[in-house]
Amino acid sequence: MIANAGIARVAPLLDCTEEDFQVQIDANLIGVFNSDVVAAKQFIKQGTPGKLINAARYVHPPLYPLL
Numbered sequence: 001m002i003a004n005a006g007i008a009r010v011a012p013l014l015d016c017t018e019e020d021f022q023v024q025i026d027a028n029l030i031g032v033f034n035s036d037v038v039a040a041k042q043f044i045k046q047g048t049p050g051k052l053i054n055a056a057r058y059v060h061p062p063l064y065p066l067l
Contacts, residue, residue: 001039003032004055028056 007027009020036052043050 001035001050002053002055003035003039005031006056 005028007024032054039052
C-alpha cells in the first residue's frame with residue numbers, strides 16, 4: 001500500500017493559525033498513519049505479507065517566505 005499525502009497552507013508565519021497548522025498535521029501525518037493501520041489490518045486478515053510505503057514531498061518555496 002502506498003500512502004502519499006501532502007498539503008500546505010502557504011502564508012507568512014504570523015498569518016497562520018493553529019487551525020491551519022492542524023489541518024496540515026491531520027492530512028500529512030494522521031491521514032497517512034490511519035491508512036497504514038487499515039492496510040496492516042487487511043494484510044493480517046488476508047494472511048498475506050504486504051508492504052507499507054509512505055511518501056512525502058518537499059515544499060518549495062519555504063512555507064514561511066516572509067519570516
